[in-house]
Amino acid sequence: MNWSVLVVLAAAFALNVPAANPPKSAECLTCHDDKSASFHSSVHGSFSCTDCHNSIQGYPHPEKVAKVKCDTCHNDPVSGVTASAHASASAQACQGCHGDAHGILPASDPKSSTYPSNLPRTCGACHGDTKFAKQHKISEVYSMYMDSIHGFALTKDGLLVAASCSSCHGSHKILSKSDPASKTNRANIAETCGKCHAGPKQDYMAGIHGQGASVGNTLAPVCTNCHTSHQIASVRTAAWQMKTTATCGGCHQEKLETYRDTFHAQVSSLGYIETARCWDCHGFHDIRPATDRKSSIAKANLEVTCGKCHNGVTKSFISYQPHADKHNRHDYPLLWTSSIFMNMLLASVLGFFALHTLLWLMRSLSERRKSSPTEGEIR
Amino acid sequence: MKYDDVTTIGRPDAASDGVPARHDEGARYYQRFSVPQRFLHGFLAVTFLGLATTGLTLRFSTEAWATALSRAVGGFGTVLFFHLFSAVVLTIAFLIHVGNLIYRIVAKKEYGLVWGSSSMVPNLKDIKDFIQQMKWFFWRGSKPKFDRYAYWDKVDYWAVFWGMAIIGFSGYAMWFAPFFARFIPGSWLNIALLIHGEEAILAVGFIFTIHFFNTHLRPDNFPMDMVIFNGRQSEEELKHRHPEEYKRLVETGELEKLRVEAPPRWLQNFGRAFGTTAILIGFVFLSLMIVAFVKE
Numbered sequence: 001m002n003w004s005v006l007v008v009l010a011a012a013f014a015l016n017v018p019a020a021n022p023p024k025s026a027e028c029l030t031c032h033d034d035k036s037a038s039f040h041s042s043v044h045g046s047f048s049c050t051d052c053h054n055s056i057q058g059y060p061h062p063e064k065v066a067k068v069k070c071d072t073c074h075n076d077p078v079s080g081v082t083a084s085a086h087a088s089a090s091a092q093a094c095q096g097c098h099g100d101a102h103g104i105l106p107a108s109d110p111k112s113s114t115y116p117s118n119l120p121r122t123c124g125a126c127h128g129d130t131k132f133a134k135q136h137k138i139s140e141v142y143s144m145y146m147d148s149i150h151g152f153a154l155t156k157d158g159l160l161v162a163a164s165c166s167s168c169h170g171s172h173k174i175l176s177k178s179d180p181a182s183k184t185n186r187a188n189i190a191e192t193c194g195k196c197h198a199g200p201k202q203d204y205m206a207g208i209h210g211q212g213a214s215v216g217n218t219l220a221p222v223c224t225n226c227h228t229s230h231q232i233a234s235v236r237t238a239a240w241q242m243k244t245t246a247t248c249g250g251c252h253q254e255k256l257e258t259y260r261d262t263f264h265a266q267v268s269s270l271g272y273i274e275t276a277r278c279w280d281c282h283g284f285h286d287i288r289p290a291t292d293r294k295s296s297i298a299k300a301n302l303e304v305t306c307g308k309c310h311n312g313v314t315k316s317f318i319s320y321q322p323h324a325d326k327h328n329r330h331d332y333p334l335l336w337t338s339s340i341f342m343n344m345l346l347a348s349v350l351g352f353f354a355l356h357t358l359l360w361l362m363r364s365l366s367e368r369r370k371s372s373p374t375e376g377e378i379r
Numbered sequence: 380m381k382y383d384d385v386t387t388i389g390r391p392d393a394a395s396d397g398v399p400a401r402h403d404e405g406a407r408y409y410q411r412f413s414v415p416q417r418f419l420h421g422f423l424a425v426t427f428l429g430l431a432t433t434g435l436t437l438r439f440s441t442e443a444w445a446t447a448l449s450r451a452v453g454g455f456g457t458v459l460f461f462h463l464f465s466a467v468v469l470t471i472a473f474l475i476h477v478g479n480l481i482y483r484i485v486a487k488k489e490y491g492l493v494w495g496s497s498s499m500v501p502n503l504k505d506i507k508d509f510i511q512q513m514k515w516f517f518w519r520g521s522k523p524k525f526d527r528y529a530y531w532d533k534v535d536y537w538a539v540f541w542g543m544a545i546i547g548f549s550g551y552a553m554w555f556a557p558f559f560a561r562f563i564p565g566s567w568l569n570i571a572l573l574i575h576g577e578e579a580i581l582a583v584g585f586i587f588t589i590h591f592f593n594t595h596l597r598p599d600n601f602p603m604d605m606v607i608f609n610g611r612q613s614e615e616e617l618k619h620r621h622p623e624e625y626k627r628l629v630e631t632g633e634l635e636k637l638r639v640e641a642p643p644r645w646l647q648n649f650g651r652a653f654g655t656t657a658i659l660i661g662f663v664f665l666s667l668m669i670v671a672f673v674k675e
Contacts, residue, residue: 269446270445312558314557319566332569334567346581
């Protein structure tokens with residue numbers, strides 16, 4: 001509890017003194033006994049009833065009493081919610097997440113609905129409901145999150161440092177990602193993820209993607225473009241690694257096409273994860289263009305890069321083209337010529353013998369028909 | 380008797396026990412292929428199927444059947460292992476064959492292997508036979524009188540040499556890429572894969588259609604020519620298919636030296652099972668390949 005709360009409480013108390021005697025908590029409990037058990041162990045347990053229900057000035061009190069205003073004390077959180085994407089739900093916004101008003105526990109209490117490992121279920125009450133998601137035109141993110149590396153670490157392994165909902169979205173002033181001020185807005189994603197993933201963030205910012213995104217290039221990917229937002233998987237799983245080529249290829253379509261023609265791609269799609277895929281050569285967070293001296297695909301560094309997998313790499317070996325395009329006559333004239341030659345060879349050899357075979361078949365069949373005595377009679 | 384009249388003599392008529400008349404216990408049989416030659420074909424067939432099935436899996440690796448097959452055998456590692464293993468076995472068989480040829484030609488001076496009527500080397504008669512065959516196709520003449528090997532037999536034979544040179548060399552270049560890159564530019568490895576794949580598709584397309592038809596499935600031989608499996612042919616078959624050779628063998632009196640027992644039943648059955656399996660595998664992968672090509 002901070003000073004401002006105390007001041008507000010003191011002020012409220014001072015203001016209330018001249019008025020009629022507010023009832024003591026014990027008096028309230030003669031009727032409202034059902035509230036006592038959870039309330040005393042709650043974060044507000046040391047308060048008396050009228051601290052919050054301050055419209056009640058004596059007994060008996062009117063049937064209808066004013067709603068408790070949490071912002072009397074919790075001004076910042078409430079104004080945050082009011083300005084947030086949850087503003088429309090603000091009628092019961094506090095209790096929606098914090099639970100029953102009389103049993104609110106501090107977020108540090110493992111039983112609290114806002115304790116990190118309980119938070120996904122709390123948020124999932126709405127965001128895990130497909131009907132709700134459809135109605136609000138948002139994705140049902142709860143199940144995605146729970147199967148992610150974050151969800152798994154937090155809720156199964158009990159790692160409190162793993163990202164929970166509020167780690168990325170904030171807690172009270174949750175804004176739609178389309179809002180520039182949102183922690184999940186494109187422009188702020190690197191910052192948000194970088195709070196925990198400082199190393200990758202530093203690398204990313206040094207790479208061409210980070211450089212592009214930081215000057216507002218909307219084509220440059222941010223963390224979530226490659227890792228997704230809620231379904232983030234461990235990059236060490238084979239399943240995830242198998243998908244990376246398609247992920248990069250989502251933007252680099254031409255490069256994906258030319259990669260597909262190579263042996264690397266062929267064995268990769270058969271599930272051989274040791275083979276070279278995009279990031280094995282290009283790196284991942286600090287991807288740099290070949291013109292950058294620090295790039296793993298800069299000509300001076302190719303022997304090292306290729307040498308990660310291939311023993312005995314030489315200057316000649318690195319002239320291999322991992323993105324050769326047999327249709328590109330200008331850049332790969334020898335390959336183009338070979339391709340044309342092979343196509344002609346295949347067409348002529350197979351075409352010639354197909355014709356030969358067909359003629360042979362027709363001739364043989366007619367020969368047999370002619371010499372077959374039974375069919376001969378029919379004729 | 381005109382040749383055309385002879386063509387139907389050796390034609391199989393289903394006998395009551397399901398054994399074609401070609402396998403006539405009473406007929407005289409003559410040796411055509413020695414045991415090592417039959418084994419060579421066997422090794423060639425098995426390793427070719429091994430290379431083709433694993434190679435097509437690699438070439439069309441984005442196809443569902445390719446990934447399923449790869450997973451079924453335990454992953455890409457197994458696929459590549461069998462590809463390389465088959466390649467090595469085939470290379471050894473090929474080298475033994477070539478070594479044996481050189482030994483017989485150089486040391487034993489069997490010059491008939493290089494030229495002569497039973498040589499695999501193409502000669503003028505092959506061109507004449509081919510032209511005659513064309514005439515026969517178009518009803519402009521009688522069937523050519525082939526010697527020991529018809530021109531398509533020679534095409535089949537030399538295709539292996541061509542394939543070994545092109546596919547084999549490009550394959551080994553990729554297998555030992557850093558080593559080969561000492562002698563050739565690394566960018567040629569791109570060409571190596573292109574040529575390896577295209578040439579392999581040519582080989583697969585050729586063997587699984589043209590070779591299968593020419594030697595096994597064509598009406599005169601249907602469903603398959605057993606001679607490569609049991610090594611023997613009946614007198615009728617020899618007369619019918621290799622009239623020139625038959626004539627020569629009779630004239631030189633060599634024919635009776637080649638006389639052998641009728642092929643035993645187990646060998647017939649083994650040959651049929653082997654041949655049928657090979658043809659079925661071939662057709663399955665041929666169809667998969669064609670479908671994948673059309674989709675590309």
